[in-house]
Amino acid sequence: MVQLNVMDDDKAWNLFNMNANLDNFSSEIIEVAMEVAKECGGLPLAILPLVRALRGKTLNGWKLAYHKISSSRLTHIEDVPKQRK
Structure with a gap:
């Protein structure tokens, strides 16, 4: 273990935003990006590869990523705290 x-x-959001460089993105993408970042559960090992994969994606790409990560097993890993709302 x-x-x-x-x-x-x-x-987690600062790490996500710093690596995604969202400064020139639409507010809609930033809103979805914030949800994606939350779904990473504060794990840098989840945040960094995801950010790299999403660079240059459209709003639909970000929404698809959110859908996939929100239905993934990331939160089922032993001892990963539940999302803080």
Whole structure:
């Protein structure tokens, strides 16, 4: 078993945003990106590959990613805290 540190929502969003470089994106994409970041559960190992995969995607691409990650098993990993709302 490997212990992974989990970041709080603010730190996770900062990491996500810094790597996604969302400054010039629409507010709709940013809104979906925030939901995607939350679904990563504060795990940098989930955030970074996802951000890299989403660079340059359209709003539909971001929505599809959100749908896929929100229905994934990431939150079923042992000892990963449930999402903070």
